[in-house]
Amino acid sequence: MRIGELAGRAGTTARAVRYYESRGLLPARRDAHGHRTYDERDLKLLREIRTLQDFGFELEETRPFVECLRAGHPEGDSCPASLAVYRRKLDELDALIGELRAVRARVAGQLSRAEQARTELAAEALVPGGPEPRCELVPEQAPGGQER
Amino acid sequence: MRIGELAGRAGTTARAVRYYESRGLLPARRDAHGHRTYDERDLKLLREIRTLQDFGFELEETRPFVECLRAGHPEGDSCPASLAVYRRKLDELDALIGELRAVRARVAGQLSRAEQARTELAAEALVPGGPEPRCELVPEQAPGGQER
């Protein structure tokens, strides 16, 4: 098959396939017209790359899987180098998830603190003789005149 | 104070400060020599930007906070537009964390499946008269000839 069909069957684009080739993954044979030709094994390679990309793996991280398949192993993760990438990715994911949860907690804290402050301000504004409101309580929609 | 001191006190660089100015955040006065000059209020603005950036907010998302401070409110999150950004960010964080956890689970599943397959292969290799091993069990270090 040619590049368009290959890409379509893997759910990607011809441009991406050429890019993978330029990176040394997924080399291609050529037919008499200079067109790239691929077989089912190439499709499996490409699908392996796409799956890992969808997981958030960088292209370089897919290389061990691709080389493992090209070496004749039944799956891309049949080789120890691929398993090492899995483990490294798990560590990265754990670290990232932990950071994001910490950020989430801090943002949530800021939000509740700010909401509390606004509530108190609103309460003060209701007190007879209280201070004039320092913050408008309506959300800004399109002020007009803040661009650039 | 001038740009270098401002940046240093906020833990960032003069280049970043000029970039924020080019984006319309943090405008600067100029002295007789054309040098940018800042005061303590600018420092507070800049620290607000840096804090939010450290949380992973995009620059545009810091704009409501900066405008809120410049409008004279006590905190960057004293205005409803800022609270809206907080809430949107919480939603984004929740979605992202959820996706990452799903990916983590799938990768972990792939890893344990692949490890299991390797264990079984190793066991077969030990059976007298069993199949020859299809996968090398040693990790690849520096094969030599795989660069580029």
Add this chain to the structure above:
DNA sequence: GCTTCCCTTGACGTCGGCGTCAAGCCGTAC
């Protein structure tokens, strides 16, 4: 013949948040 589609290579654009270099001005310390 003509249109349409797929293919080729090459090269520049995208996005965000700056880093880094170039060339020059200014004031101060030695």
Add this chain to the structure above:
DNA sequence: GTACGGCTTGACGCCGACGTCAAGGGAAGC
């Protein structure tokens, strides 16, 4: 003097994974 540090503007570089456009070739359908 002159060396140094800090400031100015302008412009290009970077990262990753492609998108998109240009200019052309070749085959298939009408």
